[in-house]
Amino acid sequence: MAHNLRDISSFNEEEMDAFLASFDTVLTDCDGVLWIGNTPLEGSVQVINRFKELGKKVFLVSNNCISTVNQYMRKIKKFGLHVTEDEVIIPTLVAISYLKEQNLKKKAYILSSSAMKEMLESSDIICSSDVGPDHAVKNVEEFKAEIQNLDQEVGAVVVDFDANINYIKMMKAVLHLRDPQCLFVAGATDVFVPAEDVTVIGPGCFISTIEMLSGRKAVVAGKPGSLIKDFISKRHPLNPERTLMIGDSISTDMQLATNCGFQKLLVLSGFSALEDTKEDSTNLPHYYAKTLGHLLPLLPSI
Amino acid sequence: MAHNLRDISSFNEEEMDAFLASFDTVLTDCDGVLWIGNTPLEGSVQVINRFKELGKKVFLVSNNCISTVNQYMRKIKKFGLHVTEDEVIIPTLVAISYLKEQNLKKKAYILSSSAMKEMLESSDIICSSDVGPDHAVKNVEEFKAEIQNLDQEVGAVVVDFDANINYIKMMKAVLHLRDPQCLFVAGATDVFVPAEDVTVIGPGCFISTIEMLSGRKAVVAGKPGSLIKDFISKRHPLNPERTLMIGDSISTDMQLATNCGFQKLLVLSGFSALEDTKEDSTNLPHYYAKTLGHLLPLLPSI
Structure with a gap:
């Protein structure tokens, strides 16, 4: 395994505290991270909600434009995610913003x-x-x-x-x-x-x-294009070093994080496998976890 | 200009005799060489007919399957080309032959x-x-x-x-x-x-x-695939060194000739320009001419 690629679910309390102190904004992919199709992934929703309770700013950043934001919101509510409409980013929104600016x-x-x-x-x-x-x-x-x-x-x-x-x-x-x-x-x-x-x-x-x-x-307009970073920056000040990107795809999520200088957490519940990280050293994540839900027992309760 | 690339229309009688003695089979592309769309290129039909009169075996080798061989034959007859149905090769024929063989x-x-x-x-x-x-x-x-x-x-x-x-x-x-x-x-x-x-x-x-x-x-089944060479070989014994490929495209015609070891004549009446030869040294033609018709005055009459 390449150096510096750490299984976050093996962290002790001290390491988890340092990890949590290292970011204040979370961007997370949806399909493959929070849910697969219409099935939520165990614990992932709770991890996102806990991040918010811990004071992190969270954005859901999907590359999927076959739903409207309203349709996303119905899914988000159904799954119990405490995320508001302006915290959902899809390429359609970024494209509209670009066309208006032009x-x-x-x-x-x-x-x-x-x-x-x-x-x-x-x-x-x-x-x-x-x-x-x-x-x-x-x-x-x-x-x-x-x-x-x-x-x-x-x-x-x-x-x-x-x-x-x-x-x-x-x-x-x-x-x-x-x-x-x-x-x-x-x-x-x-x-x-x-x-x-x-x-x-x-x-x-x-x-x-x-x-x-x-x-x-x-x-x-979608991941891994860095236009998305400018789009989010207009809603919320992003400090790239203090931003954590969570995703299941090396070529979209991890690449976006590389392009923007974000911290990278790869979850293995979707598109990319751990061995795929060997083939793309540019987009090597800092952390990985089997699923986002694996972090839940390690997060401080409120 | 790269070495060895010779303008065939500047040949003297001796050079032309040597050229004609160097091949006994001619494969020629159609669109861009013999005609463009529905317009014959001046002199090209006469060059092909003259090659046949000089005892060369000629095949028309097109990459275009949007006509049947019957439709090709109507065009060929209209333009006065002395070519028979079994001298017309299109990828459809090669594909059929392959599917039957398999x-x-x-x-x-x-x-x-x-x-x-x-x-x-x-x-x-x-x-x-x-x-x-x-x-x-x-x-x-x-x-x-x-x-x-x-x-x-x-x-x-x-x-x-x-x-x-x-x-x-x-x-x-x-x-x-x-x-x-x-x-x-x-x-x-x-x-x-x-x-x-x-x-x-x-x-x-x-x-x-x-x-x-x-x-x-x-x-x-089409150019530059070498399956076409095997297909023709079943109808007529091909000696690659004594076969001349005439075409207007470096990436299809000249590439086919390279793959099969044919002599190469690039005509500049179609897809590729002379300067394109600089970018692909593998498929450098042996000869070039502005159009195939430019050869006509240099060919011996019967």
């Missing part, structure tokens, strides 16, 4: 879920496209005609998880991005997405293709 | 054009899927249900240009390929496809994603 006056061409569309529209961003499938074509001539059928009022391309993403939509995104004024925002850039019993192609694969063909680079 | 008894799940489907079915390969769009889904639950709705009779996945390729189709391909017995064949693996006024995403981008998610590697 003063987008035109429409957004979106390849995303209906939840993302709903949140963009609630923020007065007009979506050019619908979230269903695009037109089907019979042959190459129809394909060429369809991809040239571009909405001239588009000023931004936004790509996240879109269950109906297809060739025509991707080509339209590429063609919109020929205009250097057209903004380009990616939500999650995950290449694989574990979805309970099956791992599906992540939006990152489609984003890479659009990037390559357009010669453009997307601004990343 | 003794495919089950269905093929195809992501391709109607032309490719028509040729597969004419060869008694049953296609599991249609060439139009797959079902549209309303949400993630429907997406998950749809991708799990797999035809159990599939024994091969075939991917080429599919104007309606989408997330669901790609995921179904990935899931079929979980079965190590399931064959996996790619037609063209081009990453970019120039289509007259617009460059579109090539099938190679989608194939790469399917390869990454499935952990499988496709057998390549």
